[in-house]
Amino acid sequence: MAPDEININKDTVIVHLIKKILELSESQQYTLLKQLEDPLFFSKEYGERNEARKSYINTIEFETKGNKCKGISQDISSGGMFIKTNEQVAVGNTIILNIPYTDNQKFIRVPAEIVRKDSNGIGVEFLKKTD
Secondary structure, three states, rough: OOOOHHHHOHHHHHHHHHHHHHOOOHHHHHHHHHHHHHOOOOOOOOOOOOOOOOEEEEEEEEEEEEEEEEEEEEEEEEEEEEEEEEOOOOOOOEEEEEOOOOOOOOOEEEEEEEEEEEEEEEEEOHHHHHH
């Protein structure tokens, strides 16, 4: 690892990755996702893939059954996120998340399923793209 790379914090890396992903075509994004989901891609040689959650506080809009809702994300992982919200939604519902890009001008639309609900909000699991 070069000395310059040591000074880059994790948030900078995440922002840079998102920027690069947004520059890809939809087809390229899908191909990248498939590669990242391949267990051989994350073999022991490169380190095991984990689901560690990172703090990610941002306003999140989501749609469910034709209703537009809002919440505040608390954390995010490669598999999902927790959203603090008072919206009346049910576990098992499929939603579409609009996750803002750093400039809040562009959004990443991500299908997700509500897998947990408590008095603070909802836990969602990102769904794989099917088309």
